[in-house]
Each structure stands twice: as C-alpha cells, then as structure tokens.
Amino acid sequence: MAPLQVPPGTAERARAVLLAARARAALLAACIAALAFCVGDAVAGSYPFGSRTRSVNDLGNQFVPYHAHLWDLLHGTADGGLFLNWQSGYGSSFLPDLGTYVSSPFALLVAFFPRDRIDLAVYAVTVLKIAAAAAAMAVLLLALRPGRWWAAGALGASYALCGWTLMQASYNPMWLDGLIAFPLMCLVAEWARAGRRPYLSVVVVALCWIANFYTAYMATIGAGLVLIARLLTERTDEPRVPGRREWLWALGRAARSTVLGIGLSAPLVLTIFKGTKLAYPGLVQEFQPKPWSDLFGRMLPGTYGFATPSTYVDTVALLLAFALPFHPAVPRRTRTVWTVLVVAVTASFQWKPTHLLWHAFSTPNGSAYRETFILSGMMVIAGWFAFAHGLPGWRQLAWATGVMAALVAVTRWGADEGVTGDGTYPLLAIGLVATLGALLLLRWAADREAGTGGGTAPGMGPGTEPPSTTGGRTGTGLGGLRAGAVTGAAALPVVLAALLLIGTQIGQSAMSNAWATRKRLTTMDDYGQWGRRQTYEHDAVEKADGWPAYRTDPGREQTVGNDPLMVDGQGAQYYSSLTADTWTKTLMALGGGWTSRGRSLQSLDNPVTDVIFSVGARVHSLPDPHQDHVNPPPNVPPTVTRQQVPPLVTMRDAAPAGRYGISPFRNQELLLGSAVYSTPDTQLHDSEGVLQHPTSKGYRIHGARTKPLSSTYRITASCPTGSQVYFSSPDFKGRVTLPGAAPVDFLGRMPTHRGVVQRLGKVPGHGGRFTFAVRAMESGTLSTDGVGCLDPARLAAAERRLAAGAPTGIHVTDDGISAKLPAGAHGYAVVAAPAIKGWICSTNNGPSRPAHSYLGLISVPVTAGATSVSCSFTPPGLHLGEAVGGASLLGVAAIAVLGWWRGRRRPEEDGGAEPVRQEPAALIEG
Numbered sequence: 001m002a003p004l005q006v007p008p009g010t011a012e013r014a015r016a017v018l019l020a021a022r023a024r025a026a027l028l029a030a031c032i033a034a035l036a037f038c039v040g041d042a043v044a045g046s047y048p049f050g051s052r053t054r055s056v057n058d059l060g061n062q063f064v065p066y067h068a069h070l071w072d073l074l075h076g077t078a079d080g081g082l083f084l085n086w087q088s089g090y091g092s093s094f095l096p097d098l099g100t101y102v103s104s105p106f107a108l109l110v111a112f113f114p115r116d117r118i119d120l121a122v123y124a125v126t127v128l129k130i131a132a133a134a135a136a137m138a139v140l141l142l143a144l145r146p147g148r149w150w151a152a153g154a155l156g157a158s159y160a161l162c163g164w165t166l167m168q169a170s171y172n173p174m175w176l177d178g179l180i181a182f183p184l185m186c187l188v189a190e191w192a193r194a195g196r197r198p199y200l201s202v203v204v205v206a207l208c209w210i211a212n213f214y215t216a217y218m219a220t221i222g223a224g225l226v227l228i229a230r231l232l233t234e235r236t237d238e239p240r241v242p243g244r245r246e247w248l249w250a251l252g253r254a255a256r257s258t259v260l261g262i263g264l265s266a267p268l269v270l271t272i273f274k275g276t277k278l279a280y281p282g283l284v285q286e287f288q289p290k291p292w293s294d295l296f297g298r299m300l301p302g303t304y305g306f307a308t309p310s311t312y313v314d315t316v317a318l319l320l321a322f323a324l325p326f327h328p329a330v331p332r333r334t335r336t337v338w339t340v341l342v343v344a345v346t347a348s349f350q351w352k353p354t355h356l357l358w359h360a361f362s363t364p365n366g367s368a369y370r371e372t373f374i375l376s377g378m379m380v381i382a383g384w385f386a387f388a389h390g391l392p393g394w395r396q397l398a399w400a401t402g403v404m405a406a407l408v409a410v411t412r413w414g415a416d417e418g419v420t421g422d423g424t425y426p427l428l429a430i431g432l433v434a435t436l437g438a439l440l441l442l443r444w445a446a447d448r449e450a451g452t453g454g455g456t457a458p459g460m461g462p463g464t465e466p467p468s469t470t471g472g473r474t475g476t477g478l479g480g481l482r483a484g485a486v487t488g489a490a491a492l493p494v495v496l497a498a499l500l501l502i503g504t505q506i507g508q509s510a511m512s513n514a515w516a517t518r519k520r521l522t523t524m525d526d527y528g529q530w531g532r533r534q535t536y537e538h539d540a541v542e543k544a545d546g547w548p549a550y551r552t553d554p555g556r557e558q559t560v561g562n563d564p565l566m567v568d569g570q571g572a573q574y575y576s577s578l579t580a581d582t583w584t585k586t587l588m589a590l591g592g593g594w595t596s597r598g599r600s601l602q603s604l605d606n607p608v609t610d611v612i613f614s615v616g617a618r619v620h621s622l623p624d625p626h627q628d629h630v631n632p633p634p635n636v637p638p639t640v641t642r643q644q645v646p647p648l649v650t651m652r653d654a655a656p657a658g659r660y661g662i663s664p665f666r667n668q669e670l671l672l673g674s675a676v677y678s679t680p681d682t683q684l685h686d687s688e689g690v691l692q693h694p695t696s697k698g699y700r701i702h703g704a705r706t707k708p709l710s711s712t713y714r715i716t717a718s719c720p721t722g723s724q725v726y727f728s729s730p731d732f733k734g735r736v737t738l739p740g741a742a743p744v745d746f747l748g749r750m751p752t753h754r755g756v757v758q759r760l761g762k763v764p765g766h767g768g769r770f771t772f773a774v775r776a777m778e779s780g781t782l783s784t785d786g787v788g789c790l791d792p793a794r795l796a797a798a799e800r801r802l803a804a805g806a807p808t809g810i811h812v813t814d815d816g817i818s819a820k821l822p823a824g825a826h827g828y829a830v831v832a833a834p835a836i837k838g839w840i841c842s843t844n845n846g847p848s849r850p851a852h853s854y855l856g857l858i859s860v861p862v863t864a865g866a867t868s869v870s871c872s873f874t875p876p877g878l879h880l881g882e883a884v885g886g887a888s889l890l891g892v893a894a895i896a897v898l899g900w901w902r903g904r905r906r907p908e909e910d911g912g913a914e915p916v917r918q919e920p921a922a923l924i925e926g
Contacts, residue, residue, distance in 0.1 A: 021149040022142050026135035028153030033134035033160040034127050036506040040166070040513025047529050048120055053626070055119065055560075056520045059171040060527030061575055061600065065562035066101040067110050067125075068118045072568070074111040079547055079570060081814025084873045087564040089574030089583050089601060090551070090613050091833030095875040096275030096578045099268040104129070104177045104211040116538075119529040122173060129176035134160035136183040137380065143190050144230075144381065147388030154502050155317055155380050155387070159183070161509040162376035163298060163312025167305075167516045168367055175370070178215020181208035182377050185216075185223035192254035193230060198895055201253075202888075205261020213269045215370070217360055220258060222345075222374035226381070227254055229341050233334045256895075263888025267881035272578070274877030278837055279577065280584035280598045285363045289350040293414030296407050301431065301508045302424040304519040305416075309349055309369035313376050314508045315404075315431035316501050319439075320383030320392070322400035329390035338382045345375050391443045397436055404432065421515050431508045438500040445493040527560050528626035534559060536637045537567040540619050544640045545569070548648060548812035550616025555638065556605035556756075557621040561595070563603075569619070572609075575600035583834040586856030590671070591664030591728050593748070593756030602756055606726070607643060608668045608676060608790065611799045613832045616645045646802040647810050649819045649869070651862070653827040656855050664728050664757050665788035671855045674798035677726075677788045680717040684774075684782065687712050694784045703734060703776030713774040715782075719763045719789035725772075726788045728757040734776040739764045749778065763789060807869065816872035821862060829869045831858035841871040848872070 042049035055064060069087070072078035079086040085094035106125045113121035138156030142149065160179065169175040184204050191197040208216040231247045262269070294308045301312060313321075324330060325339045348354035349369055356363065358371040386392055392400070408428070411420065520526075528534075537554060544552045551570040554563040561575035572587060577599065584598045590609055593602045604610075610618065620639045625632035652673060660667045665677040684692040684699045687710050692699055704711045711734075719725060727736055731750040737743045741761030748755025764770050774782065807819035807829065817831060821843075835858045839851035843866040851871060852859045860869050 018142075018146075022139050025138040025142055025149040025153040025156065028150060029134035029138035029156030029160070030131035032154065032157035032502060032506060034131040036157070036161055036509040037127060037130055037166075037170070037513055039506065040510035041517060043510060043514040044517040046517045048123055052517075052521060053526050053529050054123070054171065054517065055527040055529060056171055056524040057526075059122075059173075060525075061561035063101060063171075063173055064119060064122050065560060065565035066097060067107060067122050068115065069565040070098075070102045070107055071110050071113075071115050071118060071121075074108070075115075079568075083815040083875055083878075086547070086812070087568065087570050088562065088576075089579070089834060090570065090572055091836075092574055092576075092580065092583065093275060093578070093836060093838060093873070093875045095268070095878065096272045097576050099210070099213065099272045100577060101174055103268060104174060105207070106132075106177075106211075116530050116535060126170060126173045126176065129173065129180060130160050130165060130170075133165075133176065133179040133183070136180055136187075137377065140183040140186050140190075141381065141384045141388075143187060145385060145388040147384070150498050150502075151387055152384065154498075154505060155320075155384050157502075157505060157509075158314050158317035158383075159377050159380040161314065161505070161513075162373060162380075163303070163310030163512070164373040164376060166312070166509070166513045167310040168370070169373070170513070170516075171520065174212045175215050177208070177211035178219050179373050181211065181216045181219035182222050182374060184208055185219045186226050186377075188257055189223050189227035189230070189254050192227065192257060193250045195249075195253060198253070198257065198899070199892065201257035202260045202264065202892055205258055206264035209262050209265035210268055213265065213272060214360075215373075218358055218371045218374055220262075221358065222371075222377065224254070225341060225345070226378070227251070229337050232337045233331070256891075260888045260891050263884050263891070266884035266888070267878060270877040270881035270884065271875045272877075275578040275875065278580055278582075278876065280579050280581040282577070282599055283365050283597050285365060285368070287352050287355050287363045287368060289352075289355075291414065291416075292350070293410050294416060294419055295346070295349065297411035297415035297419045299407060300411060300420065300424050301427040301512045302421040302515045303419050303512075304421060304516055305419050306367060306523065308419065309372045309375075311346075311372055311375060312512060313379055314505045315428065315435050316505055317380050317383045319397070319400050319404065319432070319435050320386045321379040322403040323392040323396045324382045324386040326396045326399040327386050327389065327392050328396075329392075330385055331389075334385060334389075338378075338385060342375070342378050342382055345378060349375070391439060391446055393443060394440065397439060401432070401436065404428075421519075423511055423515060427508055427511055431504050434500050434504040438497040438504070441493050441497040441500075445497070526626075528624065532635050533621070533624060533626075534567055536635075537563070537619060537621060540638050540640055541567055541569040544617035544619070544642070546616060548810065548817075550614050550645055550647075552617040553603055553610075553615045553619065555619035555621055556603045557623055558602065559621075559624050561600045570615075572603045572613070573601060580834065580836045582836050582853075582856060586834055588754065589660040589664065589667045589856070591668065591757030592754075593730070594754045595752065597752050598754070604756060605759070606668070606757060607792075607795055608672060610643055611645050611795065611802070612668070612671055614645045614648050615643070617642050644796070644799055644803075646799060647806050647819075648812070648817065648832045649810055650802045650806045650830050650832070651822070651825055651827060652830055652854065652859075655828065660855065662783075663785050663788075665726070665785075667855075671857070672798055674794065674801070676794040676798060677790055678719055678723065679785055679788050680719055682784065682787055683716045685714045685716070697781055698729075698731075698784050698786075699782040701732075701774070701776045701780060701782055703778040703780065705777050708775060711776045713776065713782075714771050715774055715787070716769060716771045717787045717789075718769045719787075720791065721763060721766055721768075723763050723789035723791050725760040725763055726757055726790060727760050728755075728786045728788065729781070729783045730754045731780045732774075732776070732782055733778045733780060734774060736760060736772060736774050738772040739770065748780065750780075757788075813872075815874070816870065818868065818870035820868050821866055824864075825862050825866060826864055827862055828852070828854055828859045829862050830854045831860075831871060833858050835859070837876045838873050839871055840874070841869065843869050845870065 046052045047054045069078060080094060083095055085092045106129055109125055110121040134156045137159040138152045141152040141155060165179060169179060185208060188201045188204050191201050231250060290308045295311060297303060298305060298308055298311045299318060303312060325335055364370060541552050541554055547570055553571040554567050554569040558573060560566055563573050564571040579599045584601060587601055592604050594600055618641050622633040625635050656670060658670060665679050669675050669677060686692055701713055702711060725738055730748050732746045732748045732755055735743045735745050738760040744758050744760055746755040747753055805822060807821050809820040811818045835851055835853040835856055839858050840848040841851045841860040842848040843862060858871060
C-alpha cells in the first residue's frame with residue numbers, strides 16, 4: 001500500500017496545535033493543583049499561611065535538615081562532601097542519604113532561598129512537585145486519547161491532589177518524585193509503542209530513578225501495567241495499527257529503555273541498596289490487610305488514616321471512573337480492560353504476595369500502602385477515557401452514582417469511625433451534585449451543538465462499538481469535538497460547566513488537605529519551623545566552631561533528630577533510614593540513646609566520650625519551648641562549654657584490652673584506654689522502704705503517672721568525694737533526683753526508645769554513701785550497675801596522655817583524613833569516627849587496605865618507621881554502580897550506532913524516497 005500523501009505543512013500545523021493543547025493542559029493542571037494545595041494549608045492555618053507548624057514526624061526530623069545540608073553543600077559551607085558527611089554521627093556516609101532524601105532535581109531550588117528560610121524552601125519544592133505531577137498527568141492523558149485540553153488539565157490536577165499526596169507525600173516530599181514519575185514512565189511506554197524517542201526514554205527513566213528510586217520502582221510497575229492495557233485495547237484489524245507481533249517489539253523497546261535508564265542510575269541506586277544492607281535493622285512488620293470498608297471509605301473526601309490506603313480522588317475523577325464500565329461510546333475492549341485493571345490493582349493491595357511486590361519485597365514501617373498513587377493514576381486515566389470518548393449520558397451517570405452510593409453505604413456501616421471526618425459526607429454530597437450538574441450541562445451543550453437530543457452519537461445505538469480506538473471523532477461529547485467546535489449558545493454552558501468542575505475539585509481537595517493537615521498535628525510528633533531557637537543555636541555553633549581542630553556538638557537538648565545538619569556543628573546525632581549498624585552499636589555500648597528503634601541516635605553529653613571523639617565545644621540549650629505548650633521554658637540563647645580534648649587522630653600502643661560489655665562506664669574506659677570511673681554496688685528500696693532484689697535483667701519497677709508515692713524508689717550508692725554521678729538505665733522512663741541537684745528526665749522505653757547516660761550532679765556531702773530518688777512514669781527495668789562516678793582529675797590526665805602522643809598536621813577533606821605520625825609511633829592510629837564500611841587507609845602513602853575497627857572506630861596498624869597515615873572513604877556499592885552505569889552508557893551508544901547504520905541503509909533500500917506520514921485526524925483535536 002502506497003503511503004498517503006498530505007499537503008505540505010499539514011502535519012507540522014497539526015503537531016503545533018497538539019503541542020499548544022498539551023501546554024495549556026499542563027499549565028492549567030499545575031495551577032489548579034498548586035492553588036488547591038495552598039488553599040487547603042491556608043484554611044488549616046498551616047505554615048507558611050498560619051502559625052501551625054507543618055514539620056510533623058520525619059519532615060521536621062529528617063527531610064528539612066537534609067535539605068539544609070544540601071543548601072550548605074551547594075554554597076560550599078558544609079563539613080564534608082557528596083561521599084562523606086562529617087557533621088552527623090561523627091562521620092557518616094552521605095551519598096546514600098543524598099539519593100534517599102534530596103537527589104530530586106527540584107531539591108536544588110533550595111539554594112535560591114536564605115538558609116533561615118529552609119522550611120519555606122521545602123514547602124515551595126513540595127508545591128512545585130505537586131504542580132509538576134499534575135502537568136505530567138495532563139500531558140499523558142492527551143497522549144493516551146485526544147480530547148478537550150481543559151478537561152485533561154482538570155483531571156491531571158485530580159491525580160496530583162489524590163489522597164496519597166495530601167495524606168502522606170505532602171510531608172514526605174521525596175515521595176512526590178514518584179508522583180511525577182508515574183505519568184512520565186507511562187509516556188515512556190507510549191513512546192515504546194510508537195517506536196519513538198529511544199534516547200529521551202532512557203533519560204526520563206534514569207531521572208525518575210535518581211530522583212527517588214523507591215517510588216520510581218512502584219511507578220515502573222504501574223507503567224508496565226498501563227502499557228499492557230494499552231496493547232490489549234489496540235485493534236489489530238486497522239491499517240497502521242501494530243499487529244500482535246508488534247506487541248513484543250513494543251514491550252522489548254519499553255524494557256530496553258527501562259533497563260538502560262535504571263542502569264544509568266545505578267551509581268546512586270546501588271549505593272543506597274548497599275547502605276540499606278549495612279543499616280541498623282529497623283522494625284520488621286508483618287503485613288496485615290485492612291478491612292475493605294476502610295479501603296473503599298478512603299476514596300471519599302475529608303478522610304484520614306495513617307495505616308489505611310489513601311485512595312481518595314476528587315468526585316469529578318471518581319464519578320467518571322465509575323461511569324467507564326457503563327459507557328457505550330467507549331469501545332467494549334477498553335471498558336473491559338481498564339475496569340479489570342483498576343479492580344486488580346485495588347485487590348493487589350490486600351494480598352500479601354502482591355503487597356510485597358509493590359514494596360520491593362519488604363513491608364515498610366509506618367504506612368503499608370505506599371503504592372496507592374498508582375491506583376489513583378489509573379482511576380484518573382479511566383475517568384479520562386470515559387470523558388474523551390464522548391460525554392456519558394444520564395444513564396451512565398445514574399449507574400456511576402449508584403456505585404458511589406454503594407461506596408458510601410459500605411463506608412457508613414463498615415469502616416472504622418476514625419476514617420471519615422465531620423466534613424466527609426457534606427463534601428461528597430456537594431461535590432456529587434456539582435459534578436453531575438456540570439456533566440449534564442456539558443452533555444446538553446454537546447447535544448445542542450450537534451443538533452441531536454439523544455445520548456449517543458448519530459448512528460450508534462447503546463453498546464455499539466465505534467470503528468476506532470485511537471483517533472477520530474466518537475460520540476457527541478465535548479471530549480470528541482475539535483478545538484473551536486463549541487460556538488454560539490453552547491459556549492456559555494461549557495464555560496460554566498468547566499468552572500463548576502474545576503471549582504468542585506479545588507474545594508474538595510483543599511478541604512481534604514486542610515483536614516489531613518490538622519489531623520496530623522494531633523496524631524504525630526511535630527517540630528517548630530525555623531525561628532529564634534534555631535537562630536540562637538546556629539549562631540552559638542558558628543561562634544564556637546573550630547573544625548577540624550575539634551568538634552562542636554549542637555547539644556543534648558535537641559530541636560530535631562538531625563540538629564547537626566539543621567544548625568551545623570559536628571555531633572553524634574544522626575537520623576536516617578541508613579543509620580549504620582556499626583555506629584548504632586558503638587554508641588549504644590558507650591551509653592548513647594536513641595528513638596525510632598535505633599535509627600535516630602542522640603547526642604551524648606558526657607566528658608569521657610567528648611575526649612574520645614574530640615568534642616572541644618558543646619552547646620547547652622533549654623528544652624524546646626515548642627514541645628511544651630503548657631509551661632514552655634524561656635526561649636533564651638544557649639550556653640557553650642569548652643573542654644580540652646585531643647585531636648581527631650590519636651595513638652594507641654596496643655589492641656583493645658577486651659570487647660564491649662554491658663556497663664557503658666566500663667566500655668567508655670576501654671575505648672579511652674584509662675580507668676576514670678568508680679562503679680559502686682547499689683541497693684534499691686521501694687516507696688515503703690522494702691529492699692528490692694534484682695532479676696537477671698535488673699531491678700523490675702512499676703511506674704504510674706498518677707501514683708507518685710507508690711512509683712517512687714530510692715537507690716543507695718557510695719562514691720568518692722568530688723566525683724560526678726552518672727546514671728544509666730536504657731529501659732527507664734521517669735525522673736531521677738540527686739540531693740542538691742536539679743531533676744533529670746530519662747526517656748527509655750525499649751526497644752523503640754533507649755535512654756541515654758546522663759549526669760545527675762556532684763556526689764553530695766563529703767563523699768561516701770548517698771541516696772537519690774527514682775520516680776518511675778512507666779514500668780520497666782533499672783540496671784544493677786547503672787551508677788558511675790567520674791573522677792575529673794583522672795579524665796584530665798587521660799586526655800593529656802592521648803594529646804601528648806597524638807599525630808600532628810591533621811588534614812581533613814570532603815572524603816577523608818590524613819596526619820603525620822610522631823617519631824617512633826607504633827601500635828594503632830585511631831580516628832575519632834565510626835568504622836563504617838567504605839574506609840580504606842594506608843601508611844606512608846603505601847597500598848590502601850580496608851580500615852580496621854578499634855572498638856567501632858577507624859584504626860590503622862602502624863609499624864616502626866611509619867611517618868604518616870591517610871584514610872579515604874568511598875560509599876560501598878559505588879564502584880559496582882559505576883560499572884553498571886558505564887555498561888548502560890555503552891548500551892545507549894550501541895542503540896545510536898545501530899540507528900545511524902539503519903538510517904544510512906534505508907534510503908538505498910527505498911530508492912531514496914521518504915514517505916510522508918499521514919498524521920491522524922486526532923492530532924488536531926483540542
């Protein structure tokens with residue numbers, strides 16, 4: 001069959017019209033999504049539109065601080081670089097954290113904001129990501145099926161404002177990259193079907209996986225399902241439509257782009273994967289499916305549930321999706337395939353094998369339905385098909401309303417009470433009436449414009465399948481009319497209906513966002529935005545900073561879990577999903593505390609560990625006023641204490657004298673190399689004076705917040721005069737008071753919270769035997785060897801000994817450290833940093849070998865004659881990732897060479913004639 005000839009310039013004009021329609025749709029979708037999201041936060045009184053903080057849970061503890069560290073990196077003020085973070089955990093691997101939290105291209109925008117407006121920067125990035133997801137979906141919808149650009153824009157916003165966004169991703173901003181990735185990956189699938197844009201496809205896949213590999217993995221699965229659905233709905237009996245054999249080619253092209261794109265992201269993704277394997281094990285959860293009534297109920301507006309899937313899409317998209325199975329203008333095959341796909345994906349949420357497949361074979365902590373945005377995207381696509389093939393009539397809308405009514409009934413009488421809010425049913429009712437009215441108004445306008453009064457296109461009875469699924473005009477609805485077709489009296493109803501639909505979307509999603517924002521504040525931990533306290537801490541750290549001569553720790557009274565990243569300094573604190581197992585166990589042995597089951601490590605305010613880790617300055621703040629709304633402490637500048645400490649690298653004559661045991665005081669002495677504590681025997685008496693006998697795990701105590709008398713115990717011990725009393729009990733939650741000193745609070749609750757070793761005060765009186773009170777807030781266990789008395793004079797002598805024999809000329813870089821050894825050095829050079837995997841060291845610039853571990857710290861064996869030592873850090877997995885990335889680049893180059901070779905042969909085979917493609921009529925539809 002000879003190629004069809006078209007007048008010159010027709011295809012170019014059609015493409016220009018199509019691109020203009022897609023640009024308008026994308027812009028409209030972005031504006032609707034951004035407006036609705038911001039209006040919702042304004043209604044909730046949330047930052048930056050009100051006084052309520054939005055820094056809940058990990059947003060305040062992790063994501064904002066990591067963006068602050070990225071700001072420092074971009075401005076050249078960070079301690080460390082892309083490989084090594086010297087500020088957190090006394091030296092941690094940064095590339096895995098970068099890839100997990102701030103590798104999105106959008107994150108770079110924080111550099112344009114002042115550092116003390118980092119919260120505003122993260123909010124702006126969040127809004128931009130939501131807008132970008134809306135725009136990407138709008139473009140995808142027009143690529144899947146031509147139709148009215150404003151409707152594609154509106155449904156694009158429906159996707160971006162789905163319940164998953166409002167409930168979960170809005171305070172987990174790195175997940176929003178997955179929201180963008182799903183429509184982009186679907187576009188890659190469309191290009192694979194058409195055999196177009198092979199290089200751009202690879203780049204898009206790579207960017208999606210680099211931005212956030214976790215949600216990009218889910219988006220890749222979802223896009224694969226969409227591609228299969230698209231292939232199943234193609235008609236193979238039409239000219240220019242691929243046959244069954246072409247399916248395999250389309251799948252092969254899609255797989256090629258996906259594999260090569262993921263391969264290009266391998267230097268980052270494999271580093272994260274390896275970092276995850278080396279991280280301290282978090283909570284292991286078993287998947288428990290939620291009741292179906294809860295899953296269906298979350299489709300309604302104004303619902304909330306941390307442990308249930310956030311399946312909400314606004315009523316406009318939901319009603320159209322429900323109308324699809326009953327819509328005769330939509331080809332039967334399209335109706336069947338997309339209905340089955342949406343039902344199957346919904347069911348996959350409730351079956352453990354498919355649940356594990358969605359989450360890379362590991363049930364996540366917290367929300368167990370992180371793939372929900374894929375379902376929302378598929379429902380929006382289904383709704384688009386119901387609109388773009390021809391507007392549904394009153395019968396189809398009646399069926400869809402019936403499904404909606406069944407959904408409400410199941411929710412009303414089956415779902416948990418906490419799922420729906422006060423505004424759920426009013427919002428649904430108003431939205432349903434407005435949506436039905438707008439759709440019927442559009443239908444009336446379309447019928448009037450077409451000169452018919454029926455509900456189907458001329459010549460089409462109910463259930464008749466139109467001749468084409470891929471182009472041309474079907475139905476009389478505005479989804480199938482060409483741009484500019486609506487004129488005269490029908491124009492005003494169309495405008496009114498469009499405004500009504502978009503207004504319904506904005507209102508419903510804004511109120512749903514406001515509801516979720518307020519509920520989060522009542523159910524999650526929250527933290528203050530950057531304010532006077534953070535400014536005080538940052539200024540104090542900046543004035544005291546002496547890095548790398550010594551460390552400046554931001555302090556024990558933390559504001560967020562990553563204070564060293566937020567207010568600068570070099571601290572023990574470190575909160576990440578990739579917190580190294582080595583560091584958690586080392587800090588635990590030394591008496592450190594944690595939350596989040598060992599992933600959020602806290603600072604140790606202890607002079608012995610300060611000497612070990614070269615902490616020469618320490619910031620001391622009052623408790624954060626934001627955390628005590630009833631009796632907030634004054635927000636005053638912090639104080640800074642200084643201590644004489646050895647440098648970052650010290651010498652030890654021999655290997656450690658033993659391994660870590662149970663007592664943190666003995667463990668500190670073991671690492672220090674000197675005895676500085678006395679650890680007395682203790683006796684515990686209850687409130688009635690009865691002596692308590694310990695079990696193998698320690699003293700069992702009973703606590704109660706409302707019964708202070710019966711839950712108060714007394715511990716008796718004996719320590720030398722002038723020593724400092726320290727108390728350790730990891731599983732104790734309560735208050736300890738030493739006579740003559742201020743009360744000290746302990747927050748242990750194993751295994752989620754581990755109490756840190758804390759100073760109680762000086763030994764009262766002139767030494768000898770003393771007694772102090774222990775008030776238990778919760779039942780738990782007290783250590784039998786939980787009292788340690790530090791001798792300051794012994795500690796000072798130990799510090800002088802370490803400093804006297806320490807290396808000189810210490811030079812710290814973004815990825816390593818080096819030093820000159822003293823004459824006659826032998827034994828071990830110990831670096832005051834955790835011995836995480838990835839460190840390699842050498843002496844005298846000789847061959848490098850993996851660093852040794854000296855009780856959890858980096859160490860290098862030093863033999864006679866060695867004059868220098870140097871260590872460098874490379875994140876584990878990076879070299880393998882570079883190899884995979886290089887192979888992928890070669891694959892892309894091979895595709896380019898093959899395309900060039902085929903391009904040279906084709907003119908010879910075709911006699912030099914290049915056929916002119918017939919552009920489908922659908923290209924000029926608006």
